[in-house]
Amino acid sequence: MLDIRRIRSEAEAVARALARRGGGVDLAPLLAADARRRGLIQEVESRVADSRKRSKQIGELKRKGAPESEIEAFLAGNQRLAEEVKAREGSLAEAERAVEEMLLGIPNTPHESTPDGRTSEENVAVRTWGERPAFGFAPKAHDELGAALGILDMKRAAKIAGARFALYRGAGALLERALINFMLDLHTTEHGYTEWLPPFMVNRAAMTGTGQLPKFEQDLFRVDDGRYFLIPTAEVPLTNIHREEVLDGAELPLKYAAYTPCFRSEAGSYGQDTRGIIRVHQFNKVELVKFARPETSYAELESLTRDAEAVLQRLGLPYRVSALCAGDLGFASAKTYDLEVWLPSQEAYREISSCSNFGDFQARRAQIRFRPGPGAKPEFVHTLNGSGLAVGRTVVAILENFQREDGSVAIPGALRPYMRGLEAIRPR
RNA sequence: GGAGAGGUGGCCGAGCGGCUGAAGGCACUCGCCUGCUAAGCGAGUGAGCUGGGAGACCGGCUCCGAGGGUUCGAAUCCCUCCCUCUCCGCCA
Numbered sequence: 383m384l385d386i387r388r389i390r391s392e393a394e395a396v397a398r399a400l401a402r403r404g405g406g407v408d409l410a411p412l413l414a415a416d417a418r419r420r421g422l423i424q425e426v427e428s429r430v431a432d433s434r435k436r437s438k439q440i441g442e443l444k445r446k447g448a449p450e451s452e453i454e455a456f457l458a459g460n461q462r463l464a465e466e467v468k469a470r471e472g473s474l475a476e477a478e479r480a481v482e483e484m485l486l487g488i489p490n491t492p493h494e495s496t497p498d499g500r501t502s503e504e505n506v507a508v509r510t511w512g513e514r515p516a517f518g519f520a521p522k523a524h525d526e527l528g529a530a531l532g533i534l535d536m537k538r539a540a541k542i543a544g545a546r547f548a549l550y551r552g553a554g555a556l557l558e559r560a561l562i563n564f565m566l567d568l569h570t571t572e573h574g575y576t577e578w579l580p581p582f583m584v585n586r587a588a589m590t591g592t593g594q595l596p597k598f599e600q601d602l603f604r605v606d607d608g609r610y611f612l613i614p615t616a617e618v619p620l621t622n623i624h625r626e627e628v629l630d631g632a633e634l635p636l637k638y639a640a641y642t643p644c645f646r647s648e649a650g651s652y653g654q655d656t657r658g659i660i661r662v663h664q665f666n667k668v669e670l671v672k673f674a675r676p677e678t679s680y681a682e683l684e685s686l687t688r689d690a691e692a693v694l695q696r697l698g699l700p701y702r703v704s705a706l707c708a709g710d711l712g713f714a715s716a717k718t719y720d721l722e723v724w725l726p727s728q729e730a731y732r733e734i735s736s737c738s739n740f741g742d743f744q745a746r747r748a749q750i751r752f753r754p755g756p757g758a759k760p761e762f763v764h765t766l767n768g769s770g771l772a773v774g775r776t777v778v779a780i781l782e783n784f785q786r787e788d789g790s791v792a793i794p795g796a797l798r799p800y801m802r803g804l805e806a807i808r809p810r
Numbered sequence: 811g812g813a814g815a816g817g818u819g820g821c822c823g824a825g826c827g828g829c830u831g832a833a834g835g836c837a838c839u840c841g842c843c844u845g846c847u848a849a850g851c852g853a854g855u856g857a858g859c860u861g862g863g864a865g866a867c868c869g870g871c872u873c874c875g876a877g878g879g880u881u882c883g884a885a886u887c888c889c890u891c892c893c894u895c896u897c898c899g900c901c902a
Binding site for chain 2: 423
């Protein structure tokens with residue numbers, strides 16, 4: 383959520399910043415509702431203050447045993463005030479709802495360092511790492527390898543759940559589990575993140591805090607008639623840990639990591655990535671979340687991105703980092719780096735992590751603040767998060783990059799301790 | 811799921827519909843006293859939003875789990891919801 387005061391005082395600049403995302407936003411209705419709201423607040427508050435004084439006087443008069451007639455006069459005046467307040471409170475609530483509703487629907491303004499551009503075509507490659515494998519044979523796609531190795535069974539997954547669900551078997555299940563543990567260990571022991579294991583369903587308030595609601599309900603799985611939602615990412619529970627809290631400035635930055643499954647309806651993605659496990663309704667992810675002081679949050683984004691990159695480096699997977707252009711940015715993000723891993727079967731880099739700085743956008747929605755110093759006024763923190771990494775897509779990358787001509791797949795050294803020393807997965 | 815109890819300031823804990831932003835205690839701060847510490851004595855100490863002032867400051871509004879309602883006036887009465895605890899049932 384943007385600061386209404388900022389929109390009020392620099393509407394032009396905000397509109398310009400939002401226009402960089404594409405699709406213009408008309409701020410005029412919002413400003414009008416805000417002006418109406420502020421006027422009504424004044425009208426209501428002056429009458430409330432007045433009526434409270436008079437009510438106190440009524441109490442005093444009664445205590446002193448003043449004559450009924452005197453009290454009656456006060457009562458009548460106050461009744462009129464109460465009616466006037468009531469009449470305005472309705473429109474005030476309406477104006478407040480209108481302002482809130484419009485604010486919740488406006489995306490974050492891109493940071494100045496976010497490059498211009500409308501689509502992913504215009505994202506800017508920042509750096510690449512690793513050697514793309516050179517095969518002396520035609521590399522297979524992960525779904526074909528997974529089926530041949532007997533570690534992925536998409537057919538039966540469809541039988542028990544439906545299209546876009548994965549079923550891992552044997553060494554495949556072990557590989558997925560090993561990756562989760564490897565990633566969590568790396569981030570908690572070497573990068574200083576605190577591990578959490580949060581609920582996989584959250585309430586409406588949590589989803590609103592991080593920005594999934596109210597605008598993107600169709601992307602979520604609803605549970606118990608909308609009382610709960612399955613999380614699309616651990617960002618939601620992790621960021622909401624501190625909803626409506628004032629954090630101690632001396633504790634910042636807070637660095638949290640969590641493994642969770644993620645559930646996405648993938649509405650509107652029909653026909654894309656239909657094979658294999660690249661795009662499924664349920665996948666595993668290790669997520670990193672930071673709560674930072676505003677003045678350090680962009681430095682924290684750089685180190686967060688490096689922390690995610692470290693996973694790919696330890697595994698020896700070639701990747702690219704690109705800065706998303708303004709038009710490709712997520713709703714709540716001010717700046718995002720995507721990590722894209724090389725997939726030989728597609729001869730393309732594909733997203734495996736997305737690291738974002740949300741500035742105070744989520745903090746304002748979720749009321750997450752910090753006290754800069756003793757006695758100082760609370761300010762909104764900056765929230766950040768990044769995948770570290772998407773586990774299913776890491777499996778895809780391992781299968782495709784480390785496949786050999788005989789159909790086997792080598793297990794990266796870093797992972798072997800997590801897989802009982804297994805050095806390769808071989809066809810049955 | 812059934813029955814009951816309860817949610818008040820940093821903590822504990824009172825609170826007849828007006829004199830309660832909230833008794834009392836603890837904790838904390840400052841001062842006095844004491845060789846030091848403890849004890850004792852005295853004074854002070856909630857949060858958020860917002861307006862004015864250069865500033866030490868001065869005002870307004872909100873907050874007793876949340877949201878509605880009754881009333882001139884609600885921590886106090888009514889309704890709905892959430893959460894916690896106890897017992898029973900069920901259960902990984």
